[in-house]
Amino acid sequence: MTEPSRKRPRPTDPAAPEGCPHTRLPSGATKKDDEFWFDDGNLIIVAQDVEFCVYKGPLVKHSPVFRDMLTLPQPAEAGELGHRPVVSVPEHPTSFRHFLREFMAGSGFQLPGDEPVFEVVCAVIRLGHKYEVDRIVEKGLGYLKKQWLDNYSGWSFQANLAYARYWANPHIAERCISVVNIARLTDTPSLLRPALFECCTIDPQDLLKGHQREDGVCERLTAEDVTRVLLARTELVKLDALTALRIFRNTSGECYDYHNCTHAFQDAISELTESPSPSRMFSADPKRPSWFDCASKTDGPSFCDACLMEIRRKENEERSEMWNMLPSILDIPEPPRPEFW
Numbered sequence: 001m002t003e004p005s006r007k008r009p010r011p012t013d014p015a016a017p018e019g020c021p022h023t024r025l026p027s028g029a030t031k032k033d034d035e036f037w038f039d040d041g042n043l044i045i046v047a048q049d050v051e052f053c054v055y056k057g058p059l060v061k062h063s064p065v066f067r068d069m070l071t072l073p074q075p076a077e078a079g080e081l082g083h084r085p086v087v088s089v090p091e092h093p094t095s096f097r098h099f100l101r102e103f104m105a106g107s108g109f110q111l112p113g114d115e116p117v118f119e120v121v122c123a124v125i126r127l128g129h130k131y132e133v134d135r136i137v138e139k140g141l142g143y144l145k146k147q148w149l150d151n152y153s154g155w156s157f158q159a160n161l162a163y164a165r166y167w168a169n170p171h172i173a174e175r176c177i178s179v180v181n182i183a184r185l186t187d188t189p190s191l192l193r194p195a196l197f198e199c200c201t202i203d204p205q206d207l208l209k210g211h212q213r214e215d216g217v218c219e220r221l222t223a224e225d226v227t228r229v230l231l232a233r234t235e236l237v238k239l240d241a242l243t244a245l246r247i248f249r250n251t252s253g254e255c256y257d258y259h260n261c262t263h264a265f266q267d268a269i270s271e272l273t274e275s276p277s278p279s280r281m282f283s284a285d286p287k288r289p290s291w292f293d294c295a296s297k298t299d300g301p302s303f304c305d306a307c308l309m310e311i312r313r314k315e316n317e318e319r320s321e322m323w324n325m326l327p328s329i330l331d332i333p334e335p336p337r338p339e340f341w
Ligand SMILES: [Zn+2]
Pocket: 251, 252, 254, 255, 256, 257, 258, 261, 303, 304, 305, 306, 307, 308
């Protein structure tokens, strides 16, 4: 499924510093970059306090923004340093270094066999978008789309991985804030459902604090998306409660221990409605232990295998249905229907 065209006009990255590239001599103290200073380079780019001496050709060839900047007549204040033109950009040097690697080293965010680094991927997408280098924007978005899958089976698998990653680093969940903003910036709707849904799992206080990027920018959702997430979160908790009540309503038609299972179902409902333990609180978070897991490890009367299988089947069915309702719950466009051949 192809995404809609993301050609101009390009919205500005709301989290990026203000300013546009322009040519001028650097002011104040700057230092040469250790990685991108080629003695025979023919262009100096100053990103904040770091100077990069690189080759103009690849930038002019692939970036219409740099092409215009470096080939059109420059204002009187444009400068040269050692007979090389000097361009100042407002980007953080770390982010700009990631971007340059895509041009000068062929791969900014993935070495063979390596897992791409999330912060690098996002920086390259943001700058690729700003400087209109579609090739590297598509490459970065391709990685994000593999991590934030917009289909139920893929998402369900990734949610399990996210659960494992979450315990290694709880702050990893806040990365989805950056993914939502990149989806908005690049007009990539297929990232919206999985990333906004993940935002619903973040504690609202942490959501408002935002995601601290490596370039120092604290990235937050727009006010519209914060509202969207908080409203959806309430709706998802309600759906989770209804799901649990439906799952624990009846024994399976295949039940072979009806008396014991009837008690088990009654106990489950009593616990949910009267004194829920922390692991059985209704939640918008799919990383919370499943109702099937709770039923398998109950301290009270145990369920027979037939009833356990029925609990699992119903839960999968309810979760799949919830996934299909997400565009409506999140108030985002419905994804296009799959194409059948
Ligand atoms: Zn049973």
